[in-house]
Every structure is written in structure tokens, then in C-alpha cells.
Amino acid sequence: MRILVLGSAAGGGFPQWNCNCEVCRAARADDGRAVARTQSSIAVSADGERWALFNASPDMRQQINDNPALHPRVGARHSPISSVVLTNADVDHVAGLLTLRERQPLALYASARVHGALDANPIFKVLNPDFVERRPLPVECAQELCDRDGMGIGLSVEAFAVPGKVALYLENPEAGANFGTAEGDTIGLCVRQTGSDNAFFYIPGCAALDPPLTARLKGADLVLFDGTLYRDQEMVSGGLSPKTGQRMGHISMSGPGGSISAFSGLLVDRRVFIHINNSNPVLLEHSPERQEVERAGWEIAVDGQEIEI
Ligand code: MLT
Ligand code: MN
Ligand code: ZN
Numbered sequence: 001m002r003i004l005v006l007g008s009a010a011g012g013g014f015p016q017w018n019c020n021c022e023v024c025r026a027a028r029a030d031d032g033r034a035v036a037r038t039q040s041s042i043a044v045s046a047d048g049e050r051w052a053l054f055n056a057s058p059d060m061r062q063q064i065n066d067n068p069a070l071h072p073r074v075g076a077r078h079s080p081i082s083s084v085v086l087t088n089a090d091v092d093h094v095a096g097l098l099t100l101r102e103r104q105p106l107a108l109y110a111s112a113r114v115h116g117a118l119d120a121n122p123i124f125k126v127l128n129p130d131f132v133e134r135r136p137l138p139v140e141c142a143q144e145l146c147d148r149d150g151m152g153i154g155l156s157v158e159a160f161a162v163p164g165k166v167a168l169y170l171e172n173p174e175a176g177a178n179f180g181t182a183e184g185d186t187i188g189l190c191v192r193q194t195g196s197d198n199a200f201f202y203i204p205g206c207a208a209l210d211p212p213l214t215a216r217l218k219g220a221d222l223v224l225f226d227g228t229l230y231r232d233q234e235m236v237s238g239g240l241s242p243k244t245g246q247r248m249g250h251i252s253m254s255g256p257g258g259s260i261s262a263f264s265g266l267l268v269d270r271r272v273f274i275h276i277n278n279s280n281p282v283l284l285e286h287s288p289e290r291q292e293v294e295r296a297g298w299e300i301a302v303d304g305q306e307i308e309i
Helices: 022-029 060-066 091-100 112-119 122-126 211-217 259-263 288-295
Strands: 002-007 041-045 051-054 081-085 106-110 132-136 143-146 152-161 187-193 199-203 222-226 270-274 298-300 306-308
Touching (some): 081 091, 081 143, 091 122, 106 112, 106 143, 112 132, 152 211
Parallel strands (some): 106 132
Antiparallel strands (some): 002 041, 002 306, 041 051, 187 199
16 A cells, blocks of 8 residues: 655645745745645555545645656546545645546545535535545445445545544634534544555544544554644744644644653554644754654654555
């Protein structure tokens, strides 16, 4: 099974268009201190021929152009992308669906909540239903991924609810502390090569490692995990935003409740941070924070990275 990191940055990408923080400035300087990154998405294939996208980022067009495995190669119109799986309805995970229009057969998998968000927005009708089939992704139920014609592509996914928050543009300020978040707004995925033990976890958005998630991840071979912020307060203290990581529905890397500490006893073989926000100092190649996460056994994903399991 091949995993291609199409985009390793969080919403806004790195550098973000309007951000003048130290980390974004380093990416713009292009002097070796930091590598620019596009927004959150991976592609996975069992056979190298048929690919499933996991999340569809606003940078989708560039990501396809940058990855030859995703280029058309048969006939007048073709794409190796046969299916798309969504983990939430955030802008950085669904806006790229608009790039995938033009009468291309696709199967689109998402939770009922995420399908509801797409169904409620008529712009997504550009994905012509004659070509794009929207399919349910129930939790706790392993499901084979199939192309539009119902042919398996050699991958199965099991979705599970993780602590998180409804998409920013769907927040209900009257709904109290969780803004109207419901089950299915944020899911994690276990992706398995059909008929084998090859499997990994993809969890690009997560607010906490609760006991069920901790139990699920114990002993995993590979986890690609939410690396949005290093410190919960970093956007506030940097003058970038009034929001903490917790307010945005993201666990931070550092601190007592952070992901580094939560994973420390979990015996996960390979741990990769993905969905990294432009404010996160781990994006600076030689920062103390980068050294800290690497010392703890974590990798920082980068666009174009390929993982084979
Ligand atoms: C998030 O990951 O919190 C969202 O992508 C934020 C956003 O919608 O920009
Ligand atoms: Mn995001
Ligand atoms: Zn920035």
C-alpha cells in the first residue's frame, strides 16, 4: 500500500496568504529554514493504479499536477482517482471537490453529517450525480472502497468518531460549548489493504485522545495524526487569532494533555504529524520545538512524502 502526502499543512496552507508570522516569513524567504506546504490531503493506493483521496483540499489542482501517479493516462479523459473519502466538512477538506468536476466518475464517501453539509450547499452540485456517487461511511464498520462502478480498489476503511468540532462555517453560537457538534462531524479512519494486515490510521483532526481512541491506537504500525498547533495558545500569543487550539477542535502537540504525551505509552511504531498549521514552530527545520518532537519519535509530514507499508 502506498501513501502519498499531497498536502501536509492545515487550513490556509503554509505560508498562509495573509499571515506575516515568523514561520510564514521563513517559508516565503525560501532560504532553507522552512519548506512551503499545501493543504491537508493524502492519496492511497493498493496497486499504484487506482487511488483514493483522503480529503479534497483547496490546493487539489496543484497537488494532482505535482504527483504524476495522479495524472490521466488512458484515453481522452481519465483519472487514477477513483474515490474520495472525507473526514470532516472543513473548508480545507472539501473545497477541492470543486476541482474534481468535469464529468469524471467518482465515489464520494463521508459520514451522514458531512454529506448533509455538502447536500445543503448547491455549489457541490457541480459534482454531477450522473458521475459522482455519494456513499455513506458509517462508523465502526469496515467497508471496502469501490470505484463508481462498484469495483473494489483493494482498500477498506473503518471510520470511527473522534473528539472534534463541527466545521467553522456550520457552528451554531446558540448551541452552547460544542457549537452544535454531533457524531460524524469529525471522524478518524483505519485504512487497510484488502486481505492483508497492512493498515494505518489517518486522523488529521482530533481534539483529544479519549480512552476509546487511545485503546484503538495502541500498538498501531503507523498513525498520521493532527499536528495543527504546537502550543494551545500559539495563535493567541502570536497575535494571529483569538482562538486556542481547543476552541478550534484541535489537540496540541506539547503540554500535559498534548498528543506527544498522550502517545508516549502507546507503542505506535511510526508517528507522523500532518495537518500542520502555519503558526506551528515545528515547521522551522531547526527550531527547538522541531527537535523536541523528533526526540519524542515523531516525523513532520512534508508534501510529496511517500510512505509504503
Ligand atoms: C480546522 O482544521 O480547524 C479548519 O480547517 C479551520 C478552517 O476551516 O479554516
Ligand atoms: Mn483543517
Ligand atoms: Zn503564519
